[in-house]
Amino acid sequence: MKSGDFGYRKPASVAEALQILDSEGPGAKLIAGGQSLGPMLNLRVVQPTTLIDISALAELRRAGVDGDEIVLGACVTHADIEDGRAGSELGALARIAGAIAYRAVRNRGTIGGSLCHADPAADWVTALPALGAVAVIRGLRGERRLPVEDFIAGALTTVLGPSELLVQVRAPRPHPQSLFGYAKSCRKVGEFSKASAAILLDPHAMAGRVVLGALDGAPRVESAESLLIQPTAAGQPLRINPAAANAAL
Numbered sequence: 001m002k003s004g005d006f007g008y009r010k011p012a013s014v015a016e017a018l019q020i021l022d023s024e025g026p027g028a029k030l031i032a033g034g035q036s037l038g039p040m041l042n043l044r045v046v047q048p049t050t051l052i053d054i055s056a057l058a059e060l061r062r063a064g065v066d067g068d069e070i071v072l073g074a075c076v077t078h079a080d081i082e083d084g085r086a087g088s089e090l091g092a093l094a095r096i097a098g099a100i101a102y103r104a105v106r107n108r109g110t111i112g113g114s115l116c117h118a119d120p121a122a123d124w125v126t127a128l129p130a131l132g133a134v135a136v137i138r139g140l141r142g143e144r145r146l147p148v149e150d151f152i153a154g155a156l157t158t159v160l161g162p163s164e165l166l167v168q169v170r171a172p173r174p175h176p177q178s179l180f181g182y183a184k185s186c187r188k189v190g191e192f193s194k195a196s197a198a199i200l201l202d203p204h205a206m207a208g209r210v211v212l213g214a215l216d217g218a219p220r221v222e223s224a225e226s227l228l229i230q231p232t233a234a235g236q237p238l239r240i241n242p243a244a245a246n247a248a249l
Contacts, residue, residue, distance in 0.1 A: 003041035007050040014167060017054050018140050022163040024050045030165055031055070032075045033108040035101075036117040060112070060167060065089050072169045074112025082106060089173065092180050096127050102190050112166045118152050121192035125152060126213025127182045128169060129221050130198035136168035145170075149211070152218040175204040184214070203228055 009024075011017040021028050027049030031037050040046045054060060060075035063086035070089055072081070080086045081097035100106055100123050114124045115135065128148045135151040137144050140163055148169070153159050160166065174180060179201040184193035196213035201224060208224030 001042055001044060004044060004047045006048050008053065009050060010053045010056070014057060014059050014138060014165070017052055017057070017165060018138065018163060020050070020052050021165070022140055024052075026162060028052055030116075032060075032113045033077065033110045035105050035109040036113060036119070054165070063087055065173065066170075068173050069170045070173055072111055074166045074168060075110045076112075078106035078109050078111065079103070081111070091174075092182065093127070096123050096182055099123070099184075111169060115148065115151065115169070116158055116160065116166055118154075118156050118158050119192065120155050120217065120219070121194070121196065121214040123182070123184065123193070123196070126196045126211050126219050127198045128171065129219050130180070130182070130200045130209050130211045131171040131174070132200070132209070133169050133171035135166055136170060137164050138167045139164035149219055149221045154217045174200065175202050177204050178202045199224060201228055
């Protein structure tokens with residue numbers, strides 16, 4: 001099948017994109033990499049009146065470090081992260097990006113598009129909440145920030161309003177002593193996962209998070225501080241439990 005007819009707009013700025021979203025109403029859809037939206041258009045699962053192409057907006061393609069945070073623009077591609085073009089601070093995120101679908105998909109698919117599509121089996125939907133990442137949302141009335149797990153309202157559903165777009169993902173820079181792990185189970189390479197999980201253990205802050213993905217709704221986030229604690233004598237400081245931590249990872 002082929003998509004139905006639609007208008008096409010290519011704004012020169014985020015502000016213009018928001019104005020178009022507002023003026024076009026509910027029939028407008030944003031497109032960046034199009035790796036999820038493209039097939040949906042061809043199958044006529046969605047039939048927008050207008051596509052707003054934000055793929056070339058420089059603000060949405062920026063990536064780097066801002067103080068104690070890693071910043072990824074919504075249109076940074078999986079391949080940008082995999083190849084290190086988004087910065088050398090990404091560490092484990094580069095390995096996660098390199099296992100998403102196939103190279104052709106990674107060349108076009110974006111981190112923001114993946115989150116906004118909100119497929120429960122998508123890698124970033126599970127991995128980013130473990131890192132404590134925040135979604136930066138902009139609309140005509142200003143900007144707001146939400147933890148990624150709260151940005152995902154359910155399967156294929158986010159909290160984005162009709163005239164809002166995701167502009168950035170910001171994640172705290174993990175402490176050097178932190179341990180981070182992500183795993184997924186797929187029947188074959190390139191498929192969406194049947195099960196996935198991520199964990200972050202930070203002994204410096206005595207904090208930990210476990211995230212379960214590929215569920216029938218939003219990712220499930222649980223505390224994992226207990227994995228860091230090793231029983232000690234009364235009055236002695238808490239210590240990391242390496243056996244529990246390694247087993248979790």
